[in-house]
Amino acid sequence: MTSTAQETHEPTITRSDEEVVLDSGEREFMFDVRTQDMEVNFGPQHPATHGVMRILMRADGEVCTGAQPHLGYLHRCAEKIGENVEWLQYLPYTDRYDYLAAMNNNLGYSMAVEKLMGVEIPRRALMIRTICAELNRIGSHLIAFGTYGLDLGAFTPFLYMFREREWMMALFEKICGARLTYSYIRIGGVFNDAPPGWLSEVERFCDTFEEKWKEYCDLLMVNHIFVKRTADVGVIPVDMALDFGLTGPMLRGSGVDFDLRKDMPYELYDEIWKDKAFEIPVGTGEKGTLGDCWDRVYVRVMEMMESIKIVRWCLAAIEPGPVIADIPKTLRVPPGEAYVGIENPRGELGHYVVSDGGKVGVRVRVRGPSFVNLAVLEAILPGALIADAIAIIGSTDIVVGETDR
Amino acid sequence: MLTPIEVVEVAAASPASAQGGTNMLNELLAKAPRPEFVPDWVVPLNAILIGVGILVAIVSLNAMFGTWLERKVSGHIQCRYGPMRVGWHGWLQPLVDGVKLLLKEDMIPKGADRVLYVIAPALVLSSVLAAMTAFPLSREFFFADIDLGLFFILAMTSTTTIGVVMAGWASNSKWSLYGAMREAAQVVAYEIPLGISLLVPVMAAGTFNLIEVSDMQSGGFGVLNWLIWPWVNPLMLPAFLIFFVAILAETKRAPFDLPEAESELVAGFLTEYSGIRWSFFFMEEYAAMLLFCVVGSFFFFGGFESPLTSAAGGMFGDGSVLHQLAAFTTIVVKGFAGIFLMMWLRWTLPRVRIDQIMTMGYKYLTPLALLCVLLAGIWEVFLAPYLPWR
Amino acid sequence: MDFQGIHDRLQAIQAPGLQGADEPREPDPENKKDKGRFGDPFVLVDAKLLPAFLQVCRDDERLNMDLVADFTATDPAKDDENLWINVQLLSIGQKHRLAIKCMIPKANAVMPTSVPVHRSCQWHEREAAEMYGITFEGHPDPRHILLPDDWVGFPMRKDYEFPEEYHGISCK
Numbered sequence: 001m002t003s004t005a006q007e008t009h010e011p012t013i014t015r016s017d018e019e020v021v022l023d024s025g026e027r028e029f030m031f032d033v034r035t036q037d038m039e040v041n042f043g044p045q046h047p048a049t050h051g052v053m054r055i056l057m058r059a060d061g062e063v064c065t066g067a068q069p070h071l072g073y074l075h076r077c078a079e080k081i082g083e084n085v086e087w088l089q090y091l092p093y094t095d096r097y098d099y100l101a102a103m104n105n106n107l108g109y110s111m112a113v114e115k116l117m118g119v120e121i122p123r124r125a126l127m128i129r130t131i132c133a134e135l136n137r138i139g140s141h142l143i144a145f146g147t148y149g150l151d152l153g154a155f156t157p158f159l160y161m162f163r164e165r166e167w168m169m170a171l172f173e174k175i176c177g178a179r180l181t182y183s184y185i186r187i188g189g190v191f192n193d194a195p196p197g198w199l200s201e202v203e204r205f206c207d208t209f210e211e212k213w214k215e216y217c218d219l220l221m222v223n224h225i226f227v228k229r230t231a232d233v234g235v236i237p238v239d240m241a242l243d244f245g246l247t248g249p250m251l252r253g254s255g256v257d258f259d260l261r262k263d264m265p266y267e268l269y270d271e272i273w274k275d276k277a278f279e280i281p282v283g284t285g286e287k288g289t290l291g292d293c294w295d296r297v298y299v300r301v302m303e304m305m306e307s308i309k310i311v312r313w314c315l316a317a318i319e320p321g322p323v324i325a326d327i328p329k330t331l332r333v334p335p336g337e338a339y340v341g342i343e344n345p346r347g348e349l350g351h352y353v354v355s356d357g358g359k360v361g362v363r364v365r366v367r368g369p370s371f372v373n374l375a376v377l378e379a380i381l382p383g384a385l386i387a388d389a390i391a392i393i394g395s396t397d398i399v400v401g402e403t404d405r
Numbered sequence: 406m407l408t409p410i411e412v413v414e415v416a417a418a419s420p421a422s423a424q425g426g427t428n429m430l431n432e433l434l435a436k437a438p439r440p441e442f443v444p445d446w447v448v449p450l451n452a453i454l455i456g457v458g459i460l461v462a463i464v465s466l467n468a469m470f471g472t473w474l475e476r477k478v479s480g481h482i483q484c485r486y487g488p489m490r491v492g493w494h495g496w497l498q499p500l501v502d503g504v505k506l507l508l509k510e511d512m513i514p515k516g517a518d519r520v521l522y523v524i525a526p527a528l529v530l531s532s533v534l535a536a537m538t539a540f541p542l543s544r545e546f547f548f549a550d551i552d553l554g555l556f557f558i559l560a561m562t563s564t565t566t567i568g569v570v571m572a573g574w575a576s577n578s579k580w581s582l583y584g585a586m587r588e589a590a591q592v593v594a595y596e597i598p599l600g601i602s603l604l605v606p607v608m609a610a611g612t613f614n615l616i617e618v619s620d621m622q623s624g625g626f627g628v629l630n631w632l633i634w635p636w637v638n639p640l641m642l643p644a645f646l647i648f649f650v651a652i653l654a655e656t657k658r659a660p661f662d663l664p665e666a667e668s669e670l671v672a673g674f675l676t677e678y679s680g681i682r683w684s685f686f687f688m689e690e691y692a693a694m695l696l697f698c699v700v701g702s703f704f705f706f707g708g709f710e711s712p713l714t715s716a717a718g719g720m721f722g723d724g725s726v727l728h729q730l731a732a733f734t735t736i737v738v739k740g741f742a743g744i745f746l747m748m749w750l751r752w753t754l755p756r757v758r759i760d761q762i763m764t765m766g767y768k769y770l771t772p773l774a775l776l777c778v779l780l781a782g783i784w785e786v787f788l789a790p791y792l793p794w795r
Numbered sequence: 796m797d798f799q800g801i802h803d804r805l806q807a808i809q810a811p812g813l814q815g816a817d818e819p820r821e822p823d824p825e826n827k828k829d830k831g832r833f834g835d836p837f838v839l840v841d842a843k844l845l846p847a848f849l850q851v852c853r854d855d856e857r858l859n860m861d862l863v864a865d866f867t868a869t870d871p872a873k874d875d876e877n878l879w880i881n882v883q884l885l886s887i888g889q890k891h892r893l894a895i896k897c898m899i900p901k902a903n904a905v906m907p908t909s910v911p912v913h914r915s916c917q918w919h920e921r922e923a924a925e926m927y928g929i930t931f932e933g934h935p936d937p938r939h940i941l942l943p944d945d946w947v948g949f950p951m952r953k954d955y956e957f958p959e960e961y962h963g964i965s966c967k
Contacts, residue, residue, distance in 0.1 A: 038579060040579050040580075041579075046671060047667055047668050047671065048668045048669065061586075062583070062759055071940055071941055072939075072940065072941040072942060072943070075941045075942070077950070079926075079951065080950060080951060083951075083953075115833075115834060115835075116833050116834050117833075118833065149755060150668060151668045152668070152755040152756060153659060153660065153662070153666065153668060153754075153755045153756025154753070154754060154755035154756075155479070155483070155752060156479075156482055156483050156752045156753060159483040159484065159485070160483070160484065163484055219753075220755070223754070223755065225660055225754055225755045225756075225757055226755050228757070228758075228761060229755060229756075229757070229758060229761075242861045242862055242887065243913060243914045243915065244914050244915045245862050245863050245864065245913065245914075245915025246915075247862070247864075251887075256887060258887045263887075263890045264890060264892070334830060334831065334833045335830050335831070335832060335833065336819060336831075336832045336833030336834035336835075337834045337835060337837075337881075337894075338833070338834035338835050339835055339865065339881075339883050339892075339894055341864060341865075341883070341885070341892075348864055348885075350864055350865045350883065352865060352867065352881060352883070353834075354869055354871070356871075356872070357830045362869070362871060362872070363869040363870075363871075365865070365867045365869070365881070367864065367865040367867070367883075371918065372915055372918070372919075374918075375914075375915065375917060375918045379914075385758060385759065385760065386583070386669060386670075387663075387666070387669050387756075387758045387759060388758065390668055390669050404941060405941075
């Protein structure tokens with residue numbers, strides 16, 4: 001039984017006492033056993049759903065034969081709120097959907113509004129924004145990687161990663177006072193300048209993190225059981241990934257070299273990319289098939305290091321100056337509509353804003369990467385073992401606050 | 406030295422005596438003054454009752470210490486302290502937890518099979534308690550000196566599966582059922598390599614009796630004659646590795662904790678249990694861990710024999726109280742060393758998948774164990790008699 | 796390709812349903828009431844032909860729009876007759892974006908589904924359907940996605956009235 005469940009078990013098993021020749025050439029005898037499919041409620045209170053999500057799973061023994069995600073347990077009407085509060089007042093709500101990468105959400109929303117307004121952002125603000133977004137990407141990937149280990153039964157790496165994330169959150173606490181929902185990146189810049197000594201502490205964090213990062217790779221990424229559990233599991237081919245509109249590590253895990261920071265650069269990333277300061281890790285199918293769970297996790301783990309490089313570039317290039325453009329307290333955004341997609345840790349975070357020139361938006365649409373990435377579960381879960389289903393759900397790295405908004 | 410076939414024949418011929426020769430409790434009670442009207446048969450009855458009391462105490466103390474150790478080990482592995490509030494370094498925490506579990510509401514789910522649901526934890530605990538009777542605390546102090554002690558332990562511990570399957574079925578929850586089915590599949594698969602791998606030391610020792618196995622490893626400063634050493638039998642190390650993997654699976658410890666895989670099956674067969682019933686399963690788990698680790702130390706790591714024991718024996722005489730205390734300490738330390746190793750593994754490794762665990766059990770461990778037995782038999786029959794140190 | 800290039804290409808291949816383009820402009824200095832139009836340029840497409848349009852965009856080798864980044868609806872104003880369908884296309888190979896806007900009347904908000912072309916539209920359309928009351932003809936799974944199955948009304952429409960209570964829970 002070295003072959004994976006996908007090969008040995010088709011979603012619809014026809015059982016007879018005749019022999020079945022598998023794709024691998026093995027001969028398998030299926031005896032005339034009557035089995036009954038069982039419907040299992042995977043969630044809403046299940047430890048591996050990373051929030052309140054429910055997957056109605058049909059299972060034949062240990063093999064999942066069908067899966068239907070049910071969302072909406074965490075729906076908080078973020079888009080409707082966007083049509084009822086002022087532009088600047090909406091900013092704290094952006095923290096709440098992808099709560100693991102709140103800085104990136106702030107950034108995406110601010111950029112969308114700035115695009116309509118056409119403001120010039122001070123360079124120091126851009127630097128600080130980039131540092132914060134990349135640090136938050138590291139924090140988010142740490143959670144993704146740690147909880148993935150947790151899903152597979154390795155508890156300890158999770159807490160090691162929380163140790164580093166704790167420092168990251170302490171850094172954010174120093175710069176803006178909040179640890180999870182920052183609202184620090186504002187329309188027109190950032191809320192305030194970095195406190196004295198903050199930038200050097202970020203540098204110390206980078207030094208420490210590089211050492212610890214190697215430990216994580218040794219502890220989990222190349223662990224034999226971990227590789228066995230993730231390689232060849234939940235394979236998403238390239239055409240399926242594009243068909244489902246996957247972005248971010250999900251897409252790169254399938255071997256597509258596409259990152260908005262590189263290919264459609266925004267803010268400072270154009271400069272950083274031209275400086276060859278960072279690379280885009282892409283899944284290679286090193287341990288199994290291209291696009292399996294291991295590749296997706298690999299992309300995330302490697303991306304943390306690239307984020308460190310970007311942070312280091314910014315630390316070297318940052319200069320004193322103003323951190324926020326001259327923005328009135330009550331924003332009147334010029335009429336028009338704009339869509340801005342930025343590279344969130346989970347993929348493309350899109351903000352589509354429509355203004356009629358007033359104080360309140362006409363439409364604030366959030367395109368959450370988790371929401372789109374989750375849809376692929378319906379296609380790849382059938383045929384997987386229950387244990388593999390956990391591995392697959394974990395590898396999509398969803399934040400339920402964002403799928404439900 | 407008996408050949409393996411003779412060993413089996415001899416063992417099968419001698420009846421397993423539940424009240425073996427020199428039970429210390431029996432002797433002590435028989436010597437104790439008692440009133441005229443108390444008949445003789447009260448003495449063994451009392452011995453049994455006291456023995457059961459001691460056993461239950463051992464199992465619960467072991468579970469308490471085990472949970473505390475587990476938290477401490479996991480805490481320190483994970484850069485934290487674990488319980489620190491109740492008592493010094495939280496050593497009273499298990500006591501407080503026990504009180505909490507006792508006071509918790511005893512819930513039986515609406516759709517559950519009430520009778521089986523209630524019986525299952527008791528069955529699980531009683532089977533491991535029965536197995537514990539074959540565990541000698543020292544050379545003189547034991548509950549039952551069974552010639553087929555190893556067989557008895559293996560047989561009794563495998564009956565816990567019935568309780569677990571019962572619990573999973575009676576809970577009337579799909580996750581519990583998954584856990585129960587996994588437990589059944591896993592335990593059946595790993596009974597085989599477990600039993601076969603233990604045949605290797607049994608062949609070398611020539612007995613199934615735990616105390617006799619310990620005795621035959623004496624000498625050599627309490628260390629050099631342990632069965633694990635390659636000069637005794639080079640097949641012992643692979644056999645031990647197979648044995649260790651198999652006991653990990655038997656006791657449902659990570660990376661083989663599939664029956665209660667918390668991230669997959671919520672809590673497996675334990676999902677619907679709460680309070681004291683739930684803690685029965687925990688007591689069973691820790692007792693089984695201790696039992697298997699003790700069996701491992703008897704059959705591979707010298708049992709009572711250690712430098713401490715031999716020093717105590719040399720200074721205070723064989724069979725003296727201090728000598729026995731040293732033997733008891735030795736076996737407890739060895740057992741908990743094994744438990745520590747299991748905890749270390751649990752907090753380091755991810756969990757394997759059900760098909761991988763089955764593949765490993767049936768495809769690799771069982772043939773390897775059989776090969777070990779074959780080669781060990783050849784060694785024992787053809788080579789061991791000519792070795793100067795045997 | 797920039798927006799002008801994409802628009803030229805669309806006209807060159809006679810993309811079905813293409814109705815025109817809207818580009819941002821500065822406010823007219825002579826007309827005080829005109830505030831201009833800012834943000835992104837977009838193409839206007841006939842809603843009935845949107846799936847065919849998406850397919851052409853996907854299959855044309857120079858456009859190569861292989862990803863639907865976003866698919867949503869907008870209710871521009873309470874007294875507006877139309878709903879907008881906003882689609883953001885993304886090309887992985889050519890590294891450009893295209894914004895599409897369709898108008899569908901509120902009174903008869905029916906349009907064909909785009910799921911056969913891009914499966915990523917499936918959940919987006921479910922969300923747009925429950926939030927704006929748009930019927931996507933031929934959608935394989937037309938259930939509610941974020942709202943409860945028994946929710947009445949289309950909450951994201953501007954004229955939506957909040958219910959007094961939901962299953963005995965006061966909403967006010």
